[in-house]
Amino acid sequence: MLLYNSAVSGNCYKVRLLLAQLGLPYEKVDVSVVDRSGRKELLGELNPGLRVPTLVLDDGRPLAESNAILWYFGDGTQYVPEDAYERAQTLQWMFFEQYSHEPYIAVARFWLAYSGKPEEFAVRRDGVMKGGYAALAAMERHLEKRAFLVGETYTIADISLYAYTHVAHEGEFDLDAYPAIRAWLDRVASQPGHVTIDA
C-alpha cells in the first residue's frame, strides 16, 4: 500500500497510528501541506478532495478521507465495535471531529505552528479559538463519565479525536481546565502499539 502522507498532519497521523496498531506495512510519499502546488497532478485521479491522507491499496484502488480510511481498516478488528448503535456512535464522533473540532483546533495549529505566516491568522483567530474550545467542552462533558469515547474500549473514534487534541497546545489551546480530556489522552497514548506523531 502507498500512503500520500504529511508528517505534521493529524489526519495523516490517524492512519499511521491505526496501521501501526494493526501491524500493516505500507510505503509513504510525503506531500507538503504548505505548498499545495502540484496537488491536482499528484492526487487528481485518486482523491476528489485533493487532500492527504490519500491511500492507494495494493490493487491500485484509492481511498481518501482519514476517517473513512480508519473505518476501512478498523472494521472487523477490535478497533470498531460490533454493536450497531456503538458503530453509529463511532461515526458520530468522527463526523463531530471533522465538522466541529478539526476546522478549529487543527486550523489554529496549522496557522500558528506550520504555515510560516502566523500573522495572517489574526483576523480569524477569535472565531477559531471559540470553536475549538466549544469542541473541547463537548469532549470534556462526555469523557467525565467515560474512559473512551464509545463503549468501554479504545476505538477509531479515539484515534480520530486524539490526533489533533494531543497537539492542541501547538494551536495555543490550554487544556488545564479539561482534566477528563487530559486523562483520556494518557489512556490513548498507553494503548498497545501506540506510535507518536513524529515516530
Place this chain on the structure above:
Amino acid sequence: MLLYNSAVSGNCYKVRLLLAQLGLPYEKVDVSVVDRSGRKELLGELNPGLRVPTLVLDDGRPLAESNAILWYFGDGTQYVPEDAYERAQTLQWMFFEQYSHEPYIAVARFWLAYSGKPEEFAVRRDGVMKGGYAALAAMERHLEKRAFLVGETYTIADISLYAYTHVAHEGEFDLDAYPAIRAWLDRVASQPGHVTIDA
C-alpha cells in the same frame, strides 16, 4: 422515534429523506437554526455538538450527526453497499460532504437565504464561494463517468450530497457549468419514495 429537526436544514432533510424511503415513522420537534438560545437545555444531554438533527431512538438512546444517522438506518438496506471498499467510499463521500462541501455551500445558503442578516456574509463571501465551487468541481469530475457517487446504485452518499447541492442556488451558486451534477440531481429526485425538502 423523535427527530429534533429544522425544516430548512439540509442536514435534517437527509434524515427525513432516508426515513421516508425506508418507511420508518417518527415524531418531529422543530428547532430554530437562527435563534440558538436554549440549545444546551434542549440538546445538551443528547448531542455533544448541540446541533440538529438529533434523533432519539424508541428506547431513549440518542444519535447525532446527520451522516452517522444515515449509516445507522441505512446499513443492512439497499442504501448502503455490502462490499467493504464501497462502504469505505460511501463514508469517504460523506466525510467530504461535511468537510469540503457543507461548510461552503450550506453556509452561503444559510447566510444569504435564512439568516436574516445577509449583509454580515460579505466579509466571508469570496472564500466561501471559492470553497463551494471547488467542492462542485470535485463532484462534477466524479459524476461525469458515473450515475451515482458509489458503485452503480443510489446510496446514502447520494442522499448526503443531494441535501445541500440541490438547493445550492439559494446560496447563489450557479450549476450551469455542472451538467453531470444536474443530471445526477434529477436521478436522485426520481428515486422511489423520494420526498422534497419542504414535504
